[in-house]
Every structure is written in C-alpha cells, then in structure tokens.
Amino acid sequence: MKRNGSAEFLYQLFALIIAAILVHGVYVTVIRPQANALVQQQLEQQAEGGVYVQQRSLFVVLKDYEQEACFILLFWALAIMGYKAREILLERKSLQGSLLNLRDGTSILPEDARDLSRPLQALPESQQSLLLPRSLIKALQRFDSSKSVTDAANAVRETCATESDRLDSELAMVRYIAWAIPSIGFIGTVRGIGEALGQAHKAVEGDIAGVTVSLGVAFNSTFIALVISIVVMFFSHQLQLMQERLVLDTENYCDRNLLRFLTVRD
Incomplete structure (x- = not known):
C-alpha cells in the first residue's frame, strides 16, 4: 500500500503528544x-526508630x-504499531477476494494479458495501491511485454521483495523506541547512583534514608524500562510476523490464481 508520508508523520506526532x-x-x-x-x-x-519493615509499593516504583x-514511549510505539497493523489487515482483505476469476483449465496467452489487466487498472486508487493488485498488474504487464512466464513470476517476486524491504x-x-526505553532506564540508574553517592556522608553519620531512596530510583527505573522494552519487542515481532x-x-x-494459468505458444 502506498503511504501518505505527511499523514503518517502527523499521526505519529499527535500520537506522541496525546x-x-x-x-x-x-x-x-x-x-x-x-x-x-x-x-x-x-x-x-x-x-521514630524501633522495628521498621519497608513496604514495596507500585506507586513508589513508578x-x-x-x-x-x-510509558510515554510505550504508548507511542503501540500507537505506531496499531496504525501499521491496521494497514496490514486492509491488505489481507484483498487476498480474500478473487480479482481475476479464472477457472481451472484456463490458459492465458501473452495477448490476453492486457485485457486481464484492465479491470485491475480500473480499480479505485486506494485498491490499486495494495500489494496484491500491484503484483498482478506487474506480472501481466511483464508477461505481455516479454512473452515469458518466468519473467512474469520474477515480476511478482520483485514487487513482493520491494514491499518487504x-x-x-x-x-x-x-526499533528506535525499543532501544531508547532501556537507555532511559539506565539514565535513571546513573542518576540514582549519583544521588546516592552524593549523600554518602549522611549514611556514614547513620542517616541512610536519602541513600535508600536514591538507590530505589536507580533500580526501579531500570526494572520498569526493561519490562516495558519486553512488551514493545513482543508486539514489534508480532507486527513483523504479520x-x-x-x-x-x-x-x-x-x-x-495467475502464474499457473500463463501459457506461451511454441
């Protein structure tokens, strides 16, 4: 499917802002x-002193x-992947129909290719831009010009390979977001350890509250970043599989539905 680059950019921008x-x-x-x-x-x-057991809280961790x-990057990545998954689902709908309606036993000669391609070229532009119609049109045009079944098959493979790339x-x-999330977590680790070292003199005097809070920042940020990164990578691989x-x-x-019907006269 051909993309409107400016529309997709605006979608990603507004998704980030929201x-x-x-x-x-x-x-x-x-x-x-x-x-x-x-x-x-x-x-x-x-x-107050006395016996004290620190309680872990999700609010403190986050x-x-x-x-x-x-979390902002997580929801931004999910919005981008949702947009692309929707486009893939639209592409797959074209695979459920029959664009050529060829019966078994039909033979397509090079001189028939142009007539078969006309209904495909008459489709609305939104449908012509889908991968399947483009592949069929390319194959028929190549078959018409080269009179070779192999060239028609190569045209399909080239179109699909280009789309895959x-x-x-x-x-x-x-992928950048999936890389950036752990990096942000490590920034929190460095910040937390730096703050803890800055309060080391208080710990020597017996006041370890500031040090423990700073170390909490260090470890909590890395923990959350790694968990979110796992989620992003999972959905990213699912999208790539689609x-x-x-x-x-x-x-x-x-x-x-096309290549096996192509025939060249001896």
Missing part, C-alpha cells in the same frame, strides 16, 4: 501524590521521571 498528555496527567494526579505520601510515611516511621518517559524499513522508529506473512501469502496467491 501519549505524553495522558501519561503525565496520570502521574500528576495519581501516581506521584500517592508515592510521595507513602515515602513521607516511611521516612516518618524511620525517624514515580520517577524516567518511568514516565518509558519497505515494510521492514518502516519499523525503524519502533508483514512477512502478508508478503508470502501474496506471492502464493499470485502463483495459484
């Missing part, structure tokens, strides 16, 4: 207030800026 607004809104109204209240309560219990950035290249942004199956199924469709 993801940032929604995630930041949840953090400001729910996660950080709850986390700050829990941290303050724990600090007060530490200050509260830092690195985790917020990771294009689909793979369009996953570049998703794309590869589309290309292979298109080649098989062309072979079953």
